[in-house]
Amino acid sequence: AQTVTQSQPEMSVQEAETVTLSCTYDTSENNYYLFWYKQPPSRQMILVIRQEAYKQQNATENRFSVNFQKAAKSFSLKISDSQLGDTAMYFCAFMGGDDMRFGAGTRLTVKP
């Protein structure tokens, strides 16, 4: 069974600084998708960035980028120029076939 591990329950970063959230996963699948979702306090989950496993190039979305290491089964999220609005729970998710698995999340606090 696929598992997703986020080893950092909580992190904090100063506004305008850069922070990296880690995620590792375990799978025997070769074709799969990886996602980072953001869940602000009392608000709904929104997609931050996605990566297809067959693509070697790391995905980027404005201030958000990933470091996808397929052999190591690692999928970290880098947030550059952190903003107060980035404060949220961040969930790493894996989708292989029809199975979607989420990590336990990392609570990120951006400090002014």
Added chain:
Amino acid sequence: DTGVSQDPRHKITKRGQNVTFRCDPISEHNRLYWYRQTLGQGPEFLTYFQNEAQLEKSRLLSDRFSAERPKGSFSTLEIQRTEQGDSAMYLCASSLVWTVAGVQETQYFGPGTRLLVL
């Protein structure tokens, strides 16, 4: 398109009662997922539909849980004989798997229904 909607947003019920939640996916999305999220945890998969067909159920989905998606549009999740352990946020997500750009697995989430069983 207003995104995925869920109703009600909050539900308080007494143990032993039945509850039903509704999810309206993004128009023309063919897949619809149900998840359960407890405090401080990531969502746990419950079940999903491809159009009106329910394709997979998690072992979390006991026989007290049932889900339907008539006509492949909105979906309902019913919990019978609720227990205090059912207290959680129930999330719905939808996706359009096949697009002109190819396979698109991104799921879009609704705001959730928060259930409290007393």
